[in-house]
Amino acid sequence: MTTEAYVTTNGQAATAAGPLTTESGAPVADNQNSETAGLGGPVLVQDQLLLEKLAHFNRERIPERIVHARGAGAYGTFTVTADVSRWTRAAFLSEVGKQTETFLRFSTVAGNLGSADAVRDPRGFALKFYTEEGNYDLVGNNTPVFFIKDAIKFPDFIHTQKRDPYTGSQEADNVWDFWGLSPEATHQVTWLFGDRGIPASYRHMNGYGSHTYQWNNEAGEVFWVKYHFKTDQGIKNLTVDEAVQVSGMDPDSHQRDLREAIERGDFPSWTVQVQIMPADEAANYRFNPFDLTKVWPHEDYPPIEIGKLELNRNPDNIFAEVEQAIFSPAHFVPGIGPSPDKMLQGRLFAYGDAHRYRVGINADHLPVNRPHATVARTNNRDGHAYDGRHGRAKNYEPNSFGGPVETGRPLWQPLPVTGMTGNTEAPSHAEDNDFVQAGNLYRLMSEEEKERLIANLAGFIAKVSRDDIVERAVANFRQADPDYGKRLDAAVQALRG
Numbered sequence: 001m002t003t004e005a006y007v008t009t010n011g012q013a014a015t016a017a018g019p020l021t022t023e024s025g026a027p028v029a030d031n032q033n034s035e036t037a038g039l040g041g042p043v044l045v046q047d048q049l050l051l052e053k054l055a056h057f058n059r060e061r062i063p064e065r066i067v068h069a070r071g072a073g074a075y076g077t078f079t080v081t082a083d084v085s086r087w088t089r090a091a092f093l094s095e096v097g098k099q100t101e102t103f104l105r106f107s108t109v110a111g112n113l114g115s116a117d118a119v120r121d122p123r124g125f126a127l128k129f130y131t132e133e134g135n136y137d138l139v140g141n142n143t144p145v146f147f148i149k150d151a152i153k154f155p156d157f158i159h160t161q162k163r164d165p166y167t168g169s170q171e172a173d174n175v176w177d178f179w180g181l182s183p184e185a186t187h188q189v190t191w192l193f194g195d196r197g198i199p200a201s202y203r204h205m206n207g208y209g210s211h212t213y214q215w216n217n218e219a220g221e222v223f224w225v226k227y228h229f230k231t232d233q234g235i236k237n238l239t240v241d242e243a244v245q246v247s248g249m250d251p252d253s254h255q256r257d258l259r260e261a262i263e264r265g266d267f268p269s270w271t272v273q274v275q276i277m278p279a280d281e282a283a284n285y286r287f288n289p290f291d292l293t294k295v296w297p298h299e300d301y302p303p304i305e306i307g308k309l310e311l312n313r314n315p316d317n318i319f320a321e322v323e324q325a326i327f328s329p330a331h332f333v334p335g336i337g338p339s340p341d342k343m344l345q346g347r348l349f350a351y352g353d354a355h356r357y358r359v360g361i362n363a364d365h366l367p368v369n370r371p372h373a374t375v376a377r378t379n380n381r382d383g384h385a386y387d388g389r390h391g392r393a394k395n396y397e398p399n400s401f402g403g404p405v406e407t408g409r410p411l412w413q414p415l416p417v418t419g420m421t422g423n424t425e426a427p428s429h430a431e432d433n434d435f436v437q438a439g440n441l442y443r444l445m446s447e448e449e450k451e452r453l454i455a456n457l458a459g460f461i462a463k464v465s466r467d468d469i470v471e472r473a474v475a476n477f478r479q480a481d482p483d484y485g486k487r488l489d490a491a492v493q494a495l496r497g
Contacts, residue, residue, distance in 0.1 A: 022049055023056070030423035034152040034342060038419025040290075040427040042338075043151075043345040047423075050152045054346060057155035058354040064113040064323075065358065067158055068124045071107030072202065072255035073322040074262055076311035078102050078129060078272070084306050087223045087276055088215035090335035092131035093306070101130040101372055104311060105325050106202040106254070109141075110161040110170075116247035117254035118238055120197045120456070122146075122188075125207030125229065126327040127309070130372035137331040138227060139351065142199065143192070144208040145437075146292045147185040149426060151346020157182075172463035180472035183434040184293045186480050190438045193456040195449055196235070198243045201257040203268040204236035211329070211344040212290050214337040215276070216413045222279035224289055224339060226296060228303055229270040240456065262314050269310040273303035286431040290341040294437055321368045326355040337412020342426055360384045377404035438480040450487070458491035470496075 019027040028049055035047035043050065060066055080098045092100045107124035108117065123142040128135055148157055160178040164171045179185045191197070199205035209227030216222050238246060246253050261268060275296050277289060287294045315321035328351040329344060338344055355363050361383035363369055370376060379395045394401045445453065457477070464470050470492060478485020 022052055032150070032153065033423040033425050034150055034346065035422055036340075036342070036424045037417040037421060039424055040340055041417040041419065042340055042415070043342060044421060046421070047152075050346065051349065053152060053155050054350040055353055057158070058350060059357055063358060066354070067109050068105075068107035068126075069113045070111045070115050070117070071105050071124065071322060072258050073103060073105040073315055073325060074258060074311040075313040075315070076102045076104060076267075076309060079308045079310075080306065081308055082304065082306045084215075084274075085217065087217055087221075087225070088335040089218045090131070090136070090215075090333055091133050092129055092136070092333070093335070102309065103128045103130070103321075103325065103368060104309075105322060105327065106258070110158075114251075116251035118198060118243045118246040120192065120240075120243070122192065123199060123202070123205060126325075127207070127229075128325070128327060128331075128369075129333075131333055132373040133333040134374060134376070135331050135369075135371050136333045136336065137327040137329060138209050139327045139329045139347070140207055140209045140211075140227065140229075142196070142205045142207055143188060144210055144226070144228070144295050145188050145191065146210060146343065147179070147188045148182060148343065149184055149291050149293050150342045151350065153182070154343075154346065154350075172460060173465055173469060176461055176464050176473045177469050180469055180476060183476045183479070186435055186476045187293050187438040187441065189457075190441050190453070190477075190480070193460075194441075194445065194453045195237045197456065198238040198240070199254075200236035200238050202254050203233045203258060203261060204231055206230055206235070207270060211292060211341050212339040213344075214339055214412050216335055216337070220413055222413045222415075224277040224279060224282055226275040226301075228273040228275070229309060230273060232269045232271060239452075240459075258311075259314055262311060267310050267312045269308060271305060272307040272309055273305050275301040275303055277301055284429075286429055287437075288426055288429045288432050290339050290344075291426060291432070292341055292343045293434070294432075315368075320366070324359050324363070324366055325368045326351075326359055326363050328352045328355065332411050334409070334411045340415070362386050365389070379403075435476070435480040438477075439484065442481045442484045450484075454487050454491050457488055458495055461488075461492050462495035 020031055021027055034050045035044045036042060037044060045051070058066065078100045080093055080096055083096055084093050092098065105124065105126045108115065108119060108121045109124065110121050111119060125140045125142055127138045148154065157178060160174040161170065163169055164174060179189060196205070207229035212224050212226055214222055215225050250256065258268070277285070277296070282289045287296070289296065330348040330352055338348060362385045364376065365387060379397055381390060381395045394403050397403055397405065442450065461470055461473055474485055474489045474492060477488050
């Protein structure tokens with residue numbers, strides 16, 4: 001076995017063996033859990049390992065996005081169809097019939113800018129509401145869950161999905177080594193390798209906010225919510241063989257389908273639903289309601305229809321309006337805010353940081369990104385591509401020259417925290433484990449769906465070179481459901497001979 005080596009700045013070789021360190025050489029005590037304010041509390045800015053990893057990760061490639069590089073977008077309208085004022089004071093949701101302009105960017109996650117659309121990969125579903133109280137960004141996917149539950153693991157996860165540093169290709173060994181060592185991924189992997197892993201088009205898939213968010217009303221009451229966007233076109237997917245054919249014949253299949261549908265007036269739409277949990281029910285809910293690898297079963301919190309989303313206008317310039325579009329889950333409006341979801345907490349930093357690096361410090365000034373229904377009033381000045389829009393106005397607050405002033409009313413309600421700071425796992429609830437919901441999903445499938453799921457998984461796992469990685473990967477599915485693991489093991493062994 002050979003020892004890999006790094007070359008230090010003085011030209012000497014340093015082996016890769018030994019303790020994991022920060023960029024400054026300090027040993028890392030915990031690379032699995034970010035620091036929080038007590039058990040279940042929000043993530044702390046003092047966790048410099050988390051910030052260092054996310055900031056470095058955002059700067060690994062230029063100029064395309066590190067993830068979600070391949071995308072398409074369109075403008076549209078969101079219309080409120082139900083009264084939700086008892087749960088949120090957000091102005092754009094204030095009355096039935098109210099309409100808000102939107103911009104939606106779809107994307108694949110792992111592929112490069114020039115990759116094909118029809119591939120097995122989660123799809124980004126990033127939606128910008130141009131509200132009268134500022135832009136509200138809901139940055140989700142076409143799956144209600146994700147592979148990991150803590151942002152500190154995100155750079156490592158994406159490294160396994162991207163090209164190997166030596167081979168320059170995606171390697172099954174890397175993918176399944178990480179997934180096998182991260183059993184929390186079992187639920188999302190089951191989604192990904194099921195029938196919905198390759199949507200037939202962007203129009204024929206659902207969207208989800210995925211994370212849990214806070215809604216708060218005029219009385220200051222807090223509710224936890226999850227967003228669902230159910231396609232009105234119906235769910236349609238591609239088989240592996242169909243996807244191979246489509247990708248070969250038209251790599252731009254999804255982008256073309258969306259553009260042409262809007263051009264001919266066949267405007268795609270989604271019925272918007274929310275699940276709502278009163279804040280005082282969160283602590284004793286059977287699953288951790290802030291765990292991104294879990295769903296809230298509909299029998300516990302039935303989805304409530306609140307609106308309709310329609311896409312009805314294509315962008316005029318893909319680069320200006322799709323590639324330079326920026327979305328951040330930190331873009332909230334009064335009445336909506338974050339939750340203690342550790343993945344969401346990390347994304348609140350990482351998305352804005354990525355955009356400031358990739359598009360520039362004044363990316364919010366671009367037409368697709370700036371508020372459309374109000375005016376941004378900030379004291380931020382200068383920097384690359386600054387257009388001088390503030391003129392002679394003073395650039396500080398408070399001032400006595402008529403500048404903008406603070407409101408004194410936060411966008412969301414504060415949460416109590418307690419306990420010692422440190423690297424902590426998310427709190428565990430009564431029925432929390434990494435496998436129960438993956439098993440539930442498997443048992444909901446028809447026999448034909450199970451057969452396709454097993455075939456899709458086995459075809460990928462069989463490419464792994466090491467027996468221990470294979471065994472560990474299959475073991476996770478066995479814990480989700482004995483039949484699931486047994487059938488997958490047999491299928492993998494048949495392919496590996």
